[in-house]
Structure formats: structure tokens, C-alpha cells
Amino acid sequence: MPEGLIIKGVGGFYQVESREGFYECRIRGIFRKKGITPLPGDYVDFTITDDKKKEGWIEEIRQRRNFFNRPPVANINRLAVVLAAAQPAPDFLLADKLIMSAVLNDIEPIIIINKTDLVECGIVDEIEKVYIKTGFPIVKMSKITMEGYDLLREKLKGKCTVFAGQSGVGKSTILNNMISSSLMETGEVSKKIKRGKHTTRHVQLISLDCGGYVVDTPGFSLVSPDGVHYEELSWMYPEFEKYQSLCRFNGCNHIKEPGCSVKNAVSTGEIPETRYECYKRIYEELKELHEKRYE
Ligand SMILES: Nc1nc2c(ncn2[C@@H]2O[C@H](COP(=O)(O)OP(=O)(O)O)[C@@H](O)[C@H]2O)c(=O)[nH]1
Ligand SMILES: [Mg+2]
Ligand SMILES: [Zn+2]
Known part of the structure; x- marks a missing residue:
């Protein structure tokens, strides 16, 4: 098969x-009975019913590595977290939430700092410093200088990547520059197109010229914030790891506890303040969610 x-x-x-090429397939009723909906990104076994018209039936969905509802997609193994050096200013909190959902789902995040042409390189370095100790790959990019495109191709080759980040950071622009045919709407165009027209867009895997796939989504939340317990949040911060075991209290949450080695590392600059502040914000949010649910 x-x-x-x-x-x-x-x-x-x-x-x-x-x-054998592209096939237009339907699914057997049995899937619906079982409540299974195939998703973009699913690996399937199918039978060909008409080889001329390229039609078939999906017979089997292979076990998923992961799947998401927003966007509906399966088997992602990279998450590109896109920030702009300027216009808009980086939303570090959103970036951390995206990183968190990636790590939680065993997906490697890639940090993209786009629009490097708009600022002095010192400012790009400041943003890079926030993430350098995470060990996640960081790619600095610009559509003007084309900086970073080769490196990004290398990172995405053979992978299935979702692009995420604030609106306007340049996700669609980056993707358009990575594929031969322009499929994605970028800022300037989409405003015109969207007006008056229905904006329903189907999630689609887009094939990269370098091999691999990408998914461009306007609205995005891989994050279901309740997917992680607040006391486990620090595990999503790789740069905290080497300090955690040195905290005075076993199970220290690095918030108000005395003798906290993580907080100490923040005060000496070993852990970036920005990351720690985001950690605290997300920690409080998760804790509040938890308390609401169980009180
Ligand atoms: N100066 C500069 N502008 C960029 C760059 N990348 C994207 N833009 C612009 O930023 C705006 C938003 O880009 P778009 O790709 O639609 O962002 P998206 O909402 O993340 O998909 C557009 O006007 C782009 O031309 C870049 O590297 N440098
Ligand atoms: Mg876009
Ligand atoms: Zn601590």
C-alpha cells in the first residue's frame, strides 16, 4: 500500500x-466513527482508486509524534519563534510562552531575530543575549541584506516547522523568500485582500526548496497554558538548570525563597533578567490558573 x-x-x-505523486484522498467512515480527523502532517497509508485522476482512500493514519488544535497540524518537529528587532518591538513574554509549548511537546525551538536592518547591531546583540544561554539555535535575519537565510535553510532542512510570533514580525516574508512560488500573503498585500473577503485559510504544509515543510499560521497558540504545572515551569528554561540544584531548598521555585541560586545568577547577570522576568510572569499566570481550578 x-x-x-x-x-x-x-x-x-x-x-x-x-x-507516486499527489493524490486527492477521502477517508473511510471508520475514522469518523472512531472520532479521528486526519491532519496536515499526518503520515498515512492509502489505496489508489483512480490513478489517472489521482484519487484514493486513506486507510490508515500512522501514530503521531504530536498534534495541535490551533493550528490543526500533526508531527511538528521545529518551532520557529520569530521576533523582530524593531517594528514591532520584541514581545519576550509571547516568545517564552511559545518556547515553553515547544519544549513541552518535545519540539526544538529556533529563535529568529528578524529585521536586523532596522537597528544598530548592538540592539540585535542585546536581543540575542536573552537567548544565547538557552542553547537553542538563534538566526538573525533581514529581507534587505538577506542575512541568515542560508543558516535558516540549514536548520529547517528535512524538518516540519511551524512559524509563530507576533503579527508583523515578518513570518510570511521569510517563508516567501524560502520558496520559489509566492504563496504567503505579507503585510502590505493582506490588508487589501482581507477587506471584504472571507479570511478562512486552511492550514497547509508548504514544501521548502531545501527539503522539509513549513506551516505559516496567522493566529497561533501551540500553547495550552494549563498543559504545564507551575512547579514544572523552570524545566522549560534550560539556562536555569545548572543553578537549580544549588538552591537551598529542594523544589525551590525561584520566586521568593531564600538562598535561591537562580535568583543569584540573575543578579550577577549570568541568567538574563528578561528571561527571568518572563519566567516569573508565566509562573504567576500558571499558578493562578491552577488555584482557580482547584479552589
Ligand atoms: N525592514 C524590514 N522589513 C521587513 C523584514 N521582514 C519583513 N518586513 C516587513 O514587515 C511587514 C510585515 O511582514 P509579514 O511577513 O507580513 O509579517 P507576519 O505578520 O509575521 O507574516 C511587511 O511590511 C514586510 O515587508 C525585514 O527583514 N526588514
Ligand atoms: Mg503573515
Ligand atoms: Zn531557586
């Missing part, structure tokens, strides 16, 4: 990419 990858699904039809 041929195997393939679901690229997109529209109205009960699924576009499946396989070694």
Missing part, C-alpha cells in the same frame, strides 16, 4: 503527497 503525507485537508478531501 502506498504511503504518503497529508499536505492539506479541505471539505473532506485530503491532498496526500507520496512517492
Whole structure:
């Protein structure tokens, strides 16, 4: 039985990419009975019903590595967290939440600092410093100088990557520059197009020229904030790790506890203040959620 990858699904039809080409597939009723909806990113086994028209049936969905509801997509293994050096100013809190949901789902985050052409390099370095000790790859990019594009290609090659970040940071621009055909709407165009028109967009895997796939989503939350307990949050901060074991209290949450080695590292500048402040904010948010639920 041929195997393939679901690229997109529209109205009960699924576009499946396989070694034999693209097929338009429907799904067996049994899936619906079981309450299973195939997603872009799913690996499937399918049978061909008409080889001329390239039609078939999806027979089996392979076990997922992970899947998300917003955007609906399966088997992601990279999350590109895109920040702009300016216009808009970096939203570090959002970036940390995205990073958190990636780490939680065993997805490697890549930090992209875009629009480096708009600021002095000292400012780009400041933003880079926030993430340098996380060990996550960082790519500095600009559509003007084309800085970073080769490095990004290298990082995304053969992977399935979701692009996320504030609106206007340049996600669609980056993706357009990575593929030969322009598929994504960028800021300037989309305002015109969106007005008056329905804005429903289907999640779609876009094939990169360098191999691999990307997903561009306007609204985005991989994060279900209740997916993590507040006392586990610090595990999502790799740069805290080497200090955690040195805290005076076992199970220190690095908030108000005395003898906290993490807080000490923040005060000496070993851990960036920005990351720690975001940690505290997210910690409080998660704690509040938890207390609301269990009180
Ligand atoms: N100066 C500069 N502008 C950029 C860069 N990348 C994107 N932009 C602009 O930023 C705006 C928003 O870009 P867009 O790709 O639509 O952002 P998205 O909302 O994240 O998809 C557009 O006007 C782009 O032309 C860059 O590297 N440098
Ligand atoms: Mg966009
Ligand atoms: Zn501590």
C-alpha cells in the first residue's frame, strides 16, 4: 500500500503527497466513527482508486509524534519563534510562552531575530543575549541584506516547522523568500485582500526548496497554558538548570525563597533578567490558573 503525507485537508478531501505523486484522498467512515480527523502532517497509508485522476482512500493514519488544535497540524518537529528587532518591538513574554509549548511537546525551538536592518547591531546583540544561554539555535535575519537565510535553510532542512510570533514580525516574508512560488500573503498585500473577503485559510504544509515543510499560521497558540504545572515551569528554561540544584531548598521555585541560586545568577547577570522576568510572569499566570481550578 502506498504511503504518503497529508499536505492539506479541505471539505473532506485530503491532498496526500507520496512517492507516486499527489493524490486527492477521502477517508473511510471508520475514522469518523472512531472520532479521528486526519491532519496536515499526518503520515498515512492509502489505496489508489483512480490513478489517472489521482484519487484514493486513506486507510490508515500512522501514530503521531504530536498534534495541535490551533493550528490543526500533526508531527511538528521545529518551532520557529520569530521576533523582530524593531517594528514591532520584541514581545519576550509571547516568545517564552511559545518556547515553553515547544519544549513541552518535545519540539526544538529556533529563535529568529528578524529585521536586523532596522537597528544598530548592538540592539540585535542585546536581543540575542536573552537567548544565547538557552542553547537553542538563534538566526538573525533581514529581507534587505538577506542575512541568515542560508543558516535558516540549514536548520529547517528535512524538518516540519511551524512559524509563530507576533503579527508583523515578518513570518510570511521569510517563508516567501524560502520558496520559489509566492504563496504567503505579507503585510502590505493582506490588508487589501482581507477587506471584504472571507479570511478562512486552511492550514497547509508548504514544501521548502531545501527539503522539509513549513506551516505559516496567522493566529497561533501551540500553547495550552494549563498543559504545564507551575512547579514544572523552570524545566522549560534550560539556562536555569545548572543553578537549580544549588538552591537551598529542594523544589525551590525561584520566586521568593531564600538562598535561591537562580535568583543569584540573575543578579550577577549570568541568567538574563528578561528571561527571568518572563519566567516569573508565566509562573504567576500558571499558578493562578491552577488555584482557580482547584479552589
Ligand atoms: N525592514 C524590514 N522589513 C521587513 C523584514 N521582514 C519583513 N518586513 C516587513 O514587515 C511587514 C510585515 O511582514 P509579514 O511577513 O507580513 O509579517 P507576519 O505578520 O509575521 O507574516 C511587511 O511590511 C514586510 O515587508 C525585514 O527583514 N526588514
Ligand atoms: Mg503573515
Ligand atoms: Zn531557586
